[in-house]
Amino acid sequence: MVPGAVDRTITSITSTKIPTCQSGDTVAAILEQLVGNQWESADTIYVLKDRRLIGRIDITNLLQAADTTHASRLMERAKARMHPDADREHAVFLAVKEDRDEIPVVDGDGRLIGAVTSQAIIDTMHREHLESALLSAGIQKTGIKITDLASARVRFAVRSRAPWLLFGLVVGLFLSVISSQFEATLRETIALAFFPPVIAYIADSVGTQSEAIAVRAFAVMDIDYGPYLLRELFIGLIIGSMIGVLGGLGATFIAGSLQIGVVVGLSLFVSSAVATLLASLIPIGFILLDVDPALGSGPLATALQDIISIVIYFLFALTLL
Amino acid sequence: MVPGAVDRTITSITSTKIPTCQSGDTVAAILEQLVGNQWESADTIYVLKDRRLIGRIDITNLLQAADTTHASRLMERAKARMHPDADREHAVFLAVKEDRDEIPVVDGDGRLIGAVTSQAIIDTMHREHLESALLSAGIQKTGIKITDLASARVRFAVRSRAPWLLFGLVVGLFLSVISSQFEATLRETIALAFFPPVIAYIADSVGTQSEAIAVRAFAVMDIDYGPYLLRELFIGLIIGSMIGVLGGLGATFIAGSLQIGVVVGLSLFVSSAVATLLASLIPIGFILLDVDPALGSGPLATALQDIISIVIYFLFALTLL
Known part of the structure; x- marks a missing residue:
């Protein structure tokens, strides 16, 4: 494990207040349940059966559907999904690979735990790219912001940069x-x-x-x-x-x-x-x-x-x- | 301009079918207008005055508000915004800096043209990071996928890699x-x-x-x-x-x-x-x-x-x- 590692688990970036429904629910019922609740993200409604994740409905698809349509008609398979033990980088990987902006997290039995929202994906992606770029340039700091490195105290900059240079020497x-x-x-x-x-x-x-x-x-x-x-x-x-x-x-x-x-x-x-x-x-x-x-x-x-x-x-x- | 450049304008990644409202609209009216329309993204409702962008409402905030609340009460300033002439990388920059997953695009008069959605931001971010990483490794190909470089014909790989090596020689x-x-x-x-x-x-x-x-x-x-x-x-x-x-x-x-x-x-x-x-x-x-x-x-x-x-x-x- 790289020293100074930060929490890289999916759990640390999973939102749990996300809308769900049953496959038999109508659009009207889902909309009614959506309103009046405080969601962390409402981009996607997850379709459950016995708490197991069986599909997802994009809110844009929900909004354009007729009131009486059933969730089962609207939903698509939630193919991209993660286990809570996965590395958080895996959310970024799935988002890019499956062209999604939100990835659900399910436990070993397929039960929905939460979702990594677009904002968390963008944030994680930025951090991971930055860390990789700095690491391959021989600057070893995890969880750092580029603004810190470019403006922080000289002493901090030297300490981040010296170890790999001494190795190089x-x-x-x-x-x-x-x-x-x-x-x-x-x-x-x-x-x-x-x-x-x-x-x-x-x-x-x-x-x-x-x-x-x-x-x-x-x-x-x-x-x-x-x-x-x-x-x-x-x-x-x-x-x-x-x-x-x-x-x-x-x-x-x-x-x-x-x-x-x-x-x-x-x-x-x-x-x-x-x-x-x-x-x-x-x-x-x-x-x-x-x-x-x-x-x-x-x-x-x-x-x-x-x-x-x-x-x-x-x-x-x-x-x- | 780097040879082989792809379309880097914001316009190429701007979604135009996004929900808007007026500052005097009630939540009930906004929700009614949301339903039944086909949006490219419904994460954010943009508040307009004379077609000028004056604020934004997150759909999660809209859903939890009382029916009679006015948009002006819910909205926050749409500080992060872009001009259509901006480089598409600017959307990524603003998303990271302002902690947003969607960035509106407005013309010179402040009129809303569209928005770069989270999916476009994730996609752009991935491409830009990849291009920078390859470029700084001396592999000059824009608009390429890493899967192409790792699996495409050897001839293609050699052609992407040889120029900077010959320069190095x-x-x-x-x-x-x-x-x-x-x-x-x-x-x-x-x-x-x-x-x-x-x-x-x-x-x-x-x-x-x-x-x-x-x-x-x-x-x-x-x-x-x-x-x-x-x-x-x-x-x-x-x-x-x-x-x-x-x-x-x-x-x-x-x-x-x-x-x-x-x-x-x-x-x-x-x-x-x-x-x-x-x-x-x-x-x-x-x-x-x-x-x-x-x-x-x-x-x-x-x-x-x-x-x-x-x-x-x-x-x-x-x-x-």
Whole structure:
């Protein structure tokens, strides 16, 4: 669990004062019951049978129907529904997927507990998006408002931002330690020192793209990980070969050495392919560990990609030069 | 304007069949008018005077009021409102800021044109967040669904992802050209070759944080750029000094040279401070140019930060060694 977590249960955002009716009720009876009561939301009337949710009627449909129409004629299936144990993000997911602005919450027996209203969905959606965006930028604060971060005391801003940067520094110095292990190789072929930044840069960029897609796709789709990873690897190989050929040509020209061009080109190719795969695997890992996958689209993934790409580079250099 | 832009006007998502009333109408009269009509949304009843919008009544408040109450007693000011020329993202902004799930659209004379309903707000919010996230990951496709990117033909995926990667490659090779200009310095002090990746990595991380905050803060707050930039620079100086001292100590240890430690530490310090400032300036620049600021939280900003940080590093090396 991410530190500083807020209450993410559906219950915390469920409205319970919502209108219900029985399938045999007429429109006139439902309207009569609607008036004079204090609802938290009246957008949807939920149709119950033995307290079990069997359907929903949009208030716009209710208002245009004839007085004598029965609820059973007007209702549609309440397909989108949630269990109270679900994460509140699930309400957002269902709202987007099923094109609804209110999602009912039912218990294990199908009995209506309440509903997450449009206002709660909009609010939750905004918070979740903000948290993911900040988290993947390496700013770890949950339940925060962007206005706080942009205007609060400097001390607060530094404390939100420093931890992942210090982690990044450790990773970065580790990159330097790796490079220092290849001092002899570097000394022999000084031009090798020109290219680590471009190798890390490209691996990071390719990975960032894969993560952005994976994190969001896994949130809304039922995905077979196997084929998804194969497809990503295939994309990585295609993109990697384009980047590898062009980058290799560029490096040949810059270093004035075909051998170095080949090392740079091969490294770009292999590390791009590895980055697509790794960047999709990390969010899967986090999902399996029940951690917010957005964490995997940030500094942690960048770190791994940078390290792997630099190692690949020096191994090619050692082997081919 | 970003290529491939979709219709972003409010009009494209405005519902016009929404209930209205006059301030003198009684609850009974409003309810009577509500029933039997086909509304696109009935969440809010808009109170008009000479077709001008003067207030709003939530349907939940209408339902619980006594029959003889007048609209003027029930209504609240419709503070959150939009002009039809506004960007549709503005509806999302107002919904979040004013805690509303429906936003009325009024013309220049204050006459009600329609309303953006909760469903349109949820849908727009989802699309805008997705587009920003993909754009800042260097995937340029507007009006796309994440499911398309995660499952569509490989060719489509490659075409969405390749342009910014090729841009990144050009930038990366430019980094190599810069390094190659310092070949003599590198040859003299080979340990200098160990640190460019960590310098670029930290500048990039600090910048990514600043961009994530700036892009979102500028979207929801009225910000005085001057004080905001000064505050960011101050944060950059604090963070930079922490990272600079620790990184400098690490580099001293790795390279076995205090001189190199000083070069690395100072470079980390200066490039962190510059990165916070630059990362806030780029979104401001894009806003002034009327381009989506999310574009500035991505590959373009990373590129600039990497280049500047590497130049800073080698200049310190040249000056101090």
